[in-house]
Amino acid sequence: HSRAAAGNSGAKERTLIAVKPDGVQRRLVGHIVQRFEQKGFKLVGLKMLKAPEEVLSQHYHDLRKKPFYPLLLHYMSSGPVVIMVWEGHNVVSTSRKMVGDTNPAEAHPGTIRGDFSLHISRNVVHASDSLEGAQREIQLWFNRNELMDWDSCDQSNVSHV
Ligand code: GDP
Ligand code: MG
Numbered sequence: 819h820s821r822a823a824a825g826n827s828g829a830k831e832r833t834l835i836a837v838k839p840d841g842v843q844r845r846l847v848g849h850i851v852q853r854f855e856q857k858g859f860k861l862v863g864l865k866m867l868k869a870p871e872e873v874l875s876q877h878y879h880d881l882r883k884k885p886f887y888p889l890l891l892h893y894m895s896s897g898p899v900v901i902m903v904w905e906g907h908n909v910v911s912t913s914r915k916m917v918g919d920t921n922p923a924e925a926h927p928g929t930i931r932g933d934f935s936l937h938i939s940r941n942v943v944h945a946s947d948s949l950e951g952a953q954r955e956i957q958l959w960f961n962r963n964e965l966m967d968w969d970s971c972d973q974s975n976v977s978h979v
Pocket of ligand 1: 881886938940941944
């Protein structure tokens, strides 16, 4: 079906999660990784880098006309980021819930942004907002050979698919 044709079906769905420069500075990388591991998702890609301007401008292409866009790019390139790909059942929509509202003032306690941030310009983490967005972002940030296809031994305990 269409999801399978798009390369995403059931337990193989993937999303891009990034710890932004403020999250790295605040030593939140381990905590954020732990939240996704504990939820039952599988880490299939991870790297730390200084985000190139060219990649950031593609990543945030939809926001290029926004007044905050120049500051957003400046902030995202101000220090290293940790970029990850997580895989599992419904990972795109579930990870958006785990991350919380874009504006930390609206993000519920228990979400990453709700627990660790105050202001929209420093909201610690990025998560893809749709299946199509996830595929586009994964291709943008990762080469194929940087993504690990591996079987986790607890697979049947976290997902029946
Ligand atoms: P997200 O998908 O929840 O990250 O939100 P968006 O895709 O709408 O925006 C991308 C990022 O731009 C957000 O995570 C914020 O860091 C930043 N951003 C969005 N809206 C604003 C805003 O109104 N002001 C500022 N300063 N930053 C914003
Ligand atoms: Mg977004």
